[in-house]
Each structure stands twice: as structure tokens, then as C-alpha cells.
Amino acid sequence: MREEIEVSVNGRLFVVPVGTTVAVAVLLAGETAFRTSITGQPRSSLCGIGICFECRVTIDHHPHQRACHRLCQPGMEILTR
Amino acid sequence: MTKVVVVGAGPAGIAAVWRAAQSQAQVTLIDPHPRPGGQIWLHADEAAAPKEAKPWLDKLDRLPVTRHFGSTVIDILPSVVRMQSESGGLEYVEFDKLILAPGAQELFLPFPGWTLPYIMGAGGALALLRGGMPVKGLRIAVAGSGPLLFAVAGKLAQAGARIIAISEQTSRRRLLGFGVGTLMHNPGKILEGIRHARHYLPSPFYTNTWIKEARGDSRVREVTLTNGKRLHRLKCDLVACGFGLVSSGALAVLAGCDQQSGSTVVDRFQQTSVKNIFCAGEITGIGGVDLSVIEGEIAGLAAAGNESEASRCFPKLEKQRKFARWLNKSFALKAQLKDMPDEDTIICRCEDITYGQLKNLADQCSAKLYTRCGMGPCQGRICSNALKFLLGWDLNTVRPPVFPAKIGDLISTP
Ligand SMILES: Cc1cc2nc3c(=O)[nH]c(=O)nc-3n(C[C@H](O)[C@H](O)[C@H](O)COP(=O)(O)OP(=O)(O)OC[C@H]3O[C@@H](n4cnc5c(N)ncnc54)[C@H](O)[C@@H]3O)c2cc1C
Ligand code: FES
Numbered sequence: 001m002r003e004e005i006e007v008s009v010n011g012r013l014f015v016v017p018v019g020t021t022v023a024v025a026v027l028l029a030g031e032t033a034f035r036t037s038i039t040g041q042p043r044s045s046l047c048g049i050g051i052c053f054e055c056r057v058t059i060d061h062h063p064h065q066r067a068c069h070r071l072c073q074p075g076m077e078i079l080t081r
Numbered sequence: 082m083t084k085v086v087v088v089g090a091g092p093a094g095i096a097a098v099w100r101a102a103q104s105q106a107q108v109t110l111i112d113p114h115p116r117p118g119g120q121i122w123l124h125a126d127e128a129a130a131p132k133e134a135k136p137w138l139d140k141l142d143r144l145p146v147t148r149h150f151g152s153t154v155i156d157i158l159p160s161v162v163r164m165q166s167e168s169g170g171l172e173y174v175e176f177d178k179l180i181l182a183p184g185a186q187e188l189f190l191p192f193p194g195w196t197l198p199y200i201m202g203a204g205g206a207l208a209l210l211r212g213g214m215p216v217k218g219l220r221i222a223v224a225g226s227g228p229l230l231f232a233v234a235g236k237l238a239q240a241g242a243r244i245i246a247i248s249e250q251t252s253r254r255r256l257l258g259f260g261v262g263t264l265m266h267n268p269g270k271i272l273e274g275i276r277h278a279r280h281y282l283p284s285p286f287y288t289n290t291w292i293k294e295a296r297g298d299s300r301v302r303e304v305t306l307t308n309g310k311r312l313h314r315l316k317c318d319l320v321a322c323g324f325g326l327v328s329s330g331a332l333a334v335l336a337g338c339d340q341q342s343g344s345t346v347v348d349r350f351q352q353t354s355v356k357n358i359f360c361a362g363e364i365t366g367i368g369g370v371d372l373s374v375i376e377g378e379i380a381g382l383a384a385a386g387n388e389s390e391a392s393r394c395f396p397k398l399e400k401q402r403k404f405a406r407w408l409n410k411s412f413a414l415k416a417q418l419k420d421m422p423d424e425d426t427i428i429c430r431c432e433d434i435t436y437g438q439l440k441n442l443a444d445q446c447s448a449k450l451y452t453r454c455g456m457g458p459c460q461g462r463i464c465s466n467a468l469k470f471l472l473g474w475d476l477n478t479v480r481p482p483v484f485p486a487k488i489g490d491l492i493s494t495p
Contacts, residue, residue: 033198043198048205
């Protein structure tokens with residue numbers, strides 16, 4: 001069994017395996033949109049490797065973090081928009 | 082001791098580090114990920130990393146190398162690179178020789194509906210799978226072009242997804258030609274292909290076929306494939322779509338290295354047109370992991386001044402380059418793909434600029450001036466490659482920082 005840690009996505013708590021990226025934690029939380037585009041469309045992860053910036057979320061109060069690039073840490077607070 | 086800085090910890094970067102360190106250079110390695118491996122050797126779970134990766138990762142572990150993981154190079158100045166750490170702080174690293182090995186990215190071509198959630202790159206889907214994305218039971222259409230599609234279909238199916246279609250834009254004849262060429266130049270890849278196919282067969286496989294449109298609400302629900310005549314409408318939960326790879330050239334362009342056909346030009350020792358700057362791996366052209374490794378070895382040796390050892394790698398290099406040429410010919414993109422976007426299809430996803438707003442403009446510069454196309458956070462990394470294919474626009478200007486940095490950080494480090 002892989003170890004698990006707890007993170008919060010939009011205020012709700014979720015348990016994810018160690019090594020899960022923030023992008024995947026957002027999907028596991030059932031969110032389909034990571035951000036809202038400037039014309040109001042829901043957007044989600046495209047490239048998975050840190051170049052498209054579609055997966056931007058707020059992590060521990062730091063806005064505009066690329067969720068695909070970061071691993072979940074215990075107690076991390078993730079907010080989508 | 083020669084100070085060698087290697088940017089990118091993929092196969093090319095790791096091979097370069099190993100060879101340079103072996104040749105007594107003082108080596109620094111920089112990569113934005115928390116661990117080394119790049120696009121194909123990086124895995125959340127070490128047990129899941131491909132077999133070929135293990136000896137390289139072990140080798141890297143034992144080398145006396147300064148590592149900056151979680152850091153991204155954002156600027157190159159004469160004999161220093163400027164990098165940004167995950168938390169935002171900026172640092173300088175000095176070099177005598179610089180080896181750029183930032184790899185490649187997928188080519189995304191826009192079609193109606195491509196901005197819907199759960200439509201992602203083919204390699205993008207793999208990257209998310211690696212990050213723990215559950216796909217069990219999901220109906221997935223894999224589309225676009227290139228051998229990566231087979232690997233993607235295989236790995237997603239292995240993880241429990243239902244592959245409802247694999248749609249390759251190239252013709253059956255070219256694909257068969259690719260098979261023959263692979264058998265000649267790189268037979269090991271055929272076995273790899275069979276290993277993947279075991280998981281996704283008997284999923285429907287279409288050649289000469291591309292995406293006409295995708296529909297959905299909060300996420301994609303349906304995708305329509307076409308060969309220009311017939312339509313296949315399929316219900317789906319995820320679309321993994323990429324049209325091959327393009328070199329990630331921003332750093333090399335910034336440093337002033339000559340470019341040709343979208344990649345950085347190098348000589349036999351992987352030396353670019355700029356003194357003391359070398360490039361290795363897919364930044365010099367798309368050719369797969371084996372070519373990246375051999376280029377990395379040559380760059381590492383040459384940067385450390387060990388040219389005689391480097392020249393021993395030339396025969397292997399030539400063999401892999403042949404394979405690369407074959408690969409690129411077999412999956413050349415057909416002109417019909419230029420008709421995929423309609424007037425309302427968004428091209429620049431950062432600024433939501435449509436094809437209708439762009440297609441009558443003269444070039445990328447006017448597009449920036451009139452619409453802000455390519456001026457959002459991704460700095461045109463997605464749309465400029467698409468526009469190059471769709472309208473023939475060439476964008477060869479890159480300004481620092483090549484990835485967004487906070488103004489406060491830029492000001493506070495001299
Ligand atoms: C999303 C994706 C998935 C892929 N999956 C597969 C696969 O499953 N199988 C397969 O055979 N091939 C795959 N490929 C092809 C693969 O890229 C090549 O075969 C091979 O990995 C290229 O090696 P490389 O060392 O040149 O680059 P990469 O492996 O791409 O490594 C480059 C590294 O440089 C880093 N980097 C980039 N810019 C900077 C910067 N400014 N500062 C610091 N570091 C930077 C990157 O984050 C990356 O870690 C994939 C490609 C992509 C884009
Ligand atoms: S998915 Fe593209 S930057 Fe994260």
C-alpha cells in the first residue's frame with residue numbers, strides 16, 4: 001500500500017496517495033474546472049507538463065500555481081476558480 | 082575544473098551530466114520537477130518507472146552533482162543562467178559551458194470544442210496518469226498523430242480505461258512504411274509497440290482520420306471523428322489528443338542559437354551557433370529517447386573537453402538520426418488538418434482569441450498588437466505552434482523571463 005496524505009480542495013478534505021499531483025487531486029475531488037477563462041469558460045489541464053498554464057490554481061494562498069507541476073503535501077489547501 | 086550547467090533532467094540531460102562528471106567537470110543540474118526523469122523516465126512511484134530508466138537514475142544518484150530540482154531557468158546571460166525556485170525566489174548559476182536539454186512539447190491543433198475539460202494532450206494524459214489520475218472505466222478516444230498515440234492507448238488501457246478509438250491522421254500506407262523502417266533501424270521499438278498493443282486491442286483503429294468536433298457541458302461528452310467524408314460520432318469521457326511533438330526551443334532562441342525547421346541547429350559535438358552553449362535531446366529535433374541519450378552523452382563529453390571520446394558515439398548517433406528522419410516523414414501532418422478550426426474556435430487559450438479574429442491578420446506581430454494573441458501566461462507556447470501550422474506564421478522572438486516570474490522577485494535580484 002502506498003502511504004496517504006490529506007489535502008483540501010475548495011474547503012473539502014480528501015485523502016490522496018503520496019506522489020499525487022495537485023492536478024490529479026483536483027480531478028479526484030470531482031472538479032472539472034481548474035480555472036475560468038477570460039470569457040467565462042471552464043478550463044482544465046491540457047499539457048500535463050507545465051507549459052499551457054490551464055491548470056492554474058491557488059495553493060496555500062499562492063495564486064497562479066501550475067497544479068500539474070506540484071505534488072500534494074500534507075495539509076495543502078487548494079482552491080480552483 | 083570546467084563548470085558545466087545542464088538545464089533539463091530528462092534522458093538527454095541525465096546522460097550529459099553523467100558523461101561530463103565522468104570527464105572531471107563540475108556539474109550542476111536544473112529541472113522544475115521534484116525529481117529527475119523528464120517526460121518518460123519521471124514517475125511518481127519509482128516502481129512504475131520504465132526498466133531502461135533505472136540504471137540511469139541510479140547512476141545520477143551516485144554522481145557528485147549540484148542539483149536544483151523544483152527550479153526553472155528563466156533567462157540566459159553571458160556565463161550565467163537565472164533560475165526561479167518553486168517558491169518564486171531567483172538565483173544565478175555561473176557556467177563555463179551550458180548544455181540545454183529542455184526536451185519537447187506536444188503540438189496541439191485546435192478543433193471546435195477543444196477547450197472543454199477532459200480534453201487533454203495525448204502525452205498530457207500520460208503525464209496525468211503518472212500523477213495518479215484514475216481512468217478505470219473511462220471511455221477514452223486517443224487522437225492526433227505519431228507513435229506516442231500507441232503508447233498512450235496502451236498505458237491508459239492497462240490502467241483500466243476503455244479505448245473507444247485510436248485516430249491517426251497519417252495514412253495506412255505511411256504507417257506501414259514506418260513499421261518497416263522501425264524494424265530496420267530500431268527493432269526494439271517493435272517489441273515495445275506489441276507490448277502496448279496487447280492492452281488496447283481490439284479497440285477500433287482509424288488511419289487518415291482526425292477530430293471534426295467535440296461537444297460537452299462542464300466536460301467533454303462526445304467526439305466526432307472524420308476522414309473528410311464519413312463521420313464517426315462517439316460518446317466519451319476523455320479525449321487524449323496530440324499531433325506529435327515540437328522542440329521546446331525558447332531558451333535556445335533566447336540565447337541566440339540558430340534555428341532551423343523549428344529546432345536548434347547543432348554540429349557533430351552538439352555545439353550550437355553560440356560559443357559555449359550546447360543542446361541535446363529533443364530541442365534539436367524529434368527522434369525519441371535513444372537519440373536523446375546519445376546526444377546527451379556527446380554534449381556532456383564535448384562540454385567537458387573530451388572530444389575524442391565523444392566522437393566514438395558518432396556511429397550510434399547516425400543510426401538514431403536515420404530513425405528520426407523516418408519517423409518524421411511517416412507522420413508528416415496532412416494539409417486538411419488546417420481546416421479543423423472554424424471561425425469561433427479559440428486558438429489562444431490564455432486570451433480567448435478565436436480563429437476568425439486571427440486568420441486575416443498578416444503575422445504573429447500584428448496578432449499580438451491587435452488581439453493580445455500569445456501574450457498570456459503561457460507566452461504563446463501553445464498557440465504559436467498551432468499558428469505556425471495553420472497560417473505559416475513564424476515566431477522567433479523570445480524575451481526573458483521565458484516563464485512568468487513575479488515583478489517583485491525580478492526587481493529584488495540584481
Ligand atoms: C507530455 C509528453 C509525454 C511523453 N511520453 C512519452 C512516452 O511515454 N514514451 C516515449 O517513448 N516518449 C514519450 N515522450 C517523448 C519524450 O519527450 C522523448 O522521447 C524524450 O523524453 C526526450 O528526452 P529529452 O531529455 O530531450 O527531454 P525531456 O524528457 O522532455 O526532459 C526535459 C526536461 O527539461 C525540463 N525543462 C524544460 N524547460 C526548462 C527550463 N526552462 N528550466 C529547467 N528545466 C527545464 C523539463 O521539465 C524536463 O524535465 C513524451 C513527450 C511529451 C512531451
Ligand atoms: S496542464 Fe499545462 S501547465 Fe499544467
